[in-house]
Amino acid sequence: MTVSPQWVQFLSLQNFRCYEALTLEVDQRPVVLTGENGSGKTNILEALSFLSPGRGLRRAKLSYATNLNHAEKGWSVFSKVWTGSDREDIGTGLTNTESGDERRAIKLNQTAISQIDLLEMLSIFWVTPQIDQLLTESMGTRRRFFDRLVTSFIPAQGQHLYRYDYALRERSRLLKEGGGDAQWLSILEQKMAQEGMAITSLRHIFLSEILPLIEVSVSGFPQVHLSLEGVVESLCLEMSALEAEERIEALLRESRGVDARLGGSQIGPHQTQVQFFHVERKKFAEFCSTGEQKALLLSLILANCRLHRKSKNRTPILLLDEVVAHLDQERRETLYTEILDLGVQCWMTGTDQKVFAPLGEKAQYFYVQDRKAVKQTMKVE
Structure with a gap:
């Protein structure tokens, strides 16, 4: 074609x-x-x-x-x-x-x-001096970058992220105010579980598409391995999607007290760890030199360009x-x-x-x- x-x-x-x-x-x-x-x-x-x-x-x-x-x-x-x-x-x-x-x-x-x-x-993709440092910054910065790549490949991810973020913020507000309407809180947790599973599923679909392209090195650039780690990811490996969704909803319900004290939610795709691994050096990105980190990032960006060209x-x-x-x-x-x-x-x-x-x-x-x-x-x- x-x-x-x-x-x-x-x-x-x-x-x-x-x-x-x-x-x-x-x-x-x-x-x-x-x-x-x-x-x-x-x-x-x-x-x-x-x-x-x-x-x-x-x-x-x-x-x-x-x-x-x-x-x-x-x-x-x-x-x-x-x-x-x-x-x-x-x-x-x-x-x-x-x-x-x-x-x-x-x-x-x-x-x-x-x-x-x-x-x-x-x-459209970009690398700037700021994004160039994302491998050493907070996991949230790294996760946003990864989700931008996912969304560019699967546009529906953008809507799932938006709906999840709304439910997360609304639940956090209610918990901060003392819980509010219990029924509305349950509806929000159900929405978080549904959207959270959708987000995780699309992340893994993207990962399955791009991994074969980033694990084959281009001369001068390193081989990269990407992985996702978190509670939601573990549940997806242990049980069916429906069972995982129900389990996430139950965990959210059980963690209301902790989340009310700490703010946000301790469970969900917004807590996923996105790991970059330098295959040749056998090191995670945060332990690589600045030059190696730059090369890892460019390897990923070039692989993403190849993915869009191919798919x-x-x-x-x-x-x-x-x-x-x-x-x-x-x-x-x-x-x-x-x-x-x-x-x-x-x-x-x-x-x-x-x-x-x-x-x-x-x-x-x-x-x-x-x-x-x-x-x-x-x-x-």
Whole structure:
């Protein structure tokens, strides 16, 4: 079956971060953005990340992306994106609800769509200096990253996570206030058990698909093993799904007193441990060097791109912010080879154009300065 490439052809920013207005026209090749630190390279990648669900690669409050000189106008991002043989107009921007809450409006060809609709049609992944440290940060950060990969592959996961989180927060509120309506509490625990099992099931489906791809090393990148550990995972191994669901519901009911004192819930998929294991070093990721952790993460991201190409017959858009310069030459060249072989439109940032030299004319180059992005050619020395 033919693989459908996904790539951005046109990008326009209005009142976004440092840009009052910026337009970029590119082709299907990888895009390299160079310039001094603070010139606005990451802001362009952040704008692209808003073509996917959520709060973008910085995970900041939506209003923080507004250009300070025009704070009253909000911000917008408009793009022309190829998804296979079709070109779509995708726009998004900050808007306010009647209650004054921030939200992000999304339009496809001038028609309003949901974030789930956006996820169904477009896959975008990124690695930033912040996400690059997720293997040493809290388990919650690692779990969110993993669930984002799952949701990009199985969009229904997003709804299960949303419904589970709502039930979890509502139950926590009731317990904090003294228990409230016992019947409503039981309904919430039943919902948590149902959604928790669905979340765990989809996590394992994703894991079964990606493990064969990440356990085969690409030259220059390590083999990775991923595993999930927790009460829900153990119950799934010991009994049927229905029995596990009933057991989780019973455990939640029994733990009301403890959860009322400690807050939240001590049982559920929000407590799952996501473990990354370096196969060659025989070490868990948290005990690996910074360079090894970076390589593990890139192995996973590249495997995820291969998974989408293999199972969804489409190539995602990849955003790498200040990642390439920190790789040794062998891994850097391997990364470029993988990007080109996969046919991915990868947007990369850096301060030194020379580190991208192996890409030659197979990439396109822009220099970012004074809130402008000027097209360049690769300088050959």
